[in-house]
Amino acid sequence: SQTIHQWPATLVQPVGSPLSLECTVEGTSNPNLYWYRQAAGRGLQLLFYSVGIGQISSEVPQNLSASRPQDRQFILSSKKLLLSDSGFYLCACRAGSSYEQYFGPGTRLTVT
């Protein structure tokens, strides 16, 4: 079964600073990868998904971007963080024919 790694685990960044969150997957190949955000007291919001290297679909227009430079690597970035970017960022993986998704441990981002 797959294992999903995310880092860093926690991050405190000032408004206007850049962001780079990384997600890597082990134990599977050619997975679908997803970035979600969970703001305090709210549900999971799908931000981006990728079905393959270099293929990114955006679900919500915002100041975030995603890239998939390798099959099992998914990166979430921002050039300038906003206060509203604070939240719990989760990377998820779907492999094979099942629709089930499995999550990494998440990155808790606080923008100050």
Add this chain to the structure above:
Amino acid sequence: RKEVEQDPGPFNVPEGATVAFNCTYSNSASQSFFWYRQDCRKEPKLLMSVYSSGNEDGRFTAQLNRASQYISLLIRDSKLSDSATYLCVVNLPQQAGTALIFGKGTTLSVSS
């Protein structure tokens, strides 16, 4: 209408109680249904898939009513360790990458 709706709770029950959570979804073409469990400040974890005929996993029973677009989760003999937020999840079949839509969750607190 929200895509996936759940009663947010909280549900406060004593150990040993039976508790049921309900969920409705708006997309009649959805084909895959799940319950996830999320502990405080942790990532969501797959609890069980929900099949048309209903399915059971130990103390947990999931039911699906496609005609009413309704999903339920029954927990029997509640344990302290069942305290968590339970997320109802359905797929969006029209989208590439097969995104999942998460409800905001129902919070369960089991007390001794």
